[in-house]
Amino acid sequence: MSEGISTKRLVSRLALLVVGMFGFGFLLVPIYDVMCDAFGINGKTRGTAYEGTVSAIDETRSVRVQFVSTNAEGMNWSFGPAANQLVMHPGETREMIFTAYNPTDKPMVAQAIPSVSPSKAAAYFHKTECFCFTQQVLQPGERVEMPVRFIVDAALPGEVQRLTLAYTLFDVTERMAASLDLASMQHSN
Numbered sequence: 540m541s542e543g544i545s546t547k548r549l550v551s552r553l554a555l556l557v558v559g560m561f562g563f564g565f566l567l568v569p570i571y572d573v574m575c576d577a578f579g580i581n582g583k584t585r586g587t588a589y590e591g592t593v594s595a596i597d598e599t600r601s602v603r604v605q606f607v608s609t610n611a612e613g614m615n616w617s618f619g620p621a622a623n624q625l626v627m628h629p630g631e632t633r634e635m636i637f638t639a640y641n642p643t644d645k646p647m648v649a650q651a652i653p654s655v656s657p658s659k660a661a662a663y664f665h666k667t668e669c670f671c672f673t674q675q676v677l678q679p680g681e682r683v684e685m686p687v688r689f690i691v692d693a694a695l696p697g698e699v700q701r702l703t704l705a706y707t708l709f710d711v712t713e714r715m716a717a718s719l720d721l722a723s724m725q726h727s728n
Contacts, residue, residue, distance in 0.1 A: 596630035597693040604691065606635055607705040614710045616641055616649060630693035637670065637685045641677035648715040649675045651706045660699045663692040674711060
């Protein structure tokens with residue numbers, strides 16, 4: 540009898556451990572975001588449009604901004620910038636167009652997550668318009684051009700002459716399916 544009780548106790552503890560690990564997995568992304576914001580690490584950019592004051596353009600120096608795009612595992616879209624890089628003066632407002640194409644036979648929802656390197660430059664890179672602020676819904680075979688408009692602040696430290704804006708595109712279709720009713724979207728086309 541005591542072996543049956545100890546087995547039940549072990550199974551219940553293991554089940555509780557599994558549930559706890561599953562819950563912790565869901566909490567990792569918000570915890571990561573809070574830590575990056577608190578410590579200013581990993582080159583995470585702000586999730587909202589730049590609301591600072593416009594600084595004068597520093598025409599005495601140039602900064603090279605490189606653009607990198609990758610797809611997370613399981614994301615089948617074609618995704619990338621119109622150009623790999625551009626040269627600009629700090630304080631200038633510039634724009635880059637990214638193109639996304641859904642080659643699948645079903646509607647999909649994607650979310651782009653940006654980062655800037657070197658990480659100390661992230662505080663000086665301000666997006667005023669970005670496709671990364673919202674999820675992107677593409678129908679089967681649909682192609683879309685998505686702009687990112689940005690300013691590299693003139694207060695950028697002088698030793699930083701090159702920045703990289705990188706986007707990773709994630710498939711969030713399953714997570715967003717209930718709120719977007721993707722099944723009805725597919726039948727309406």
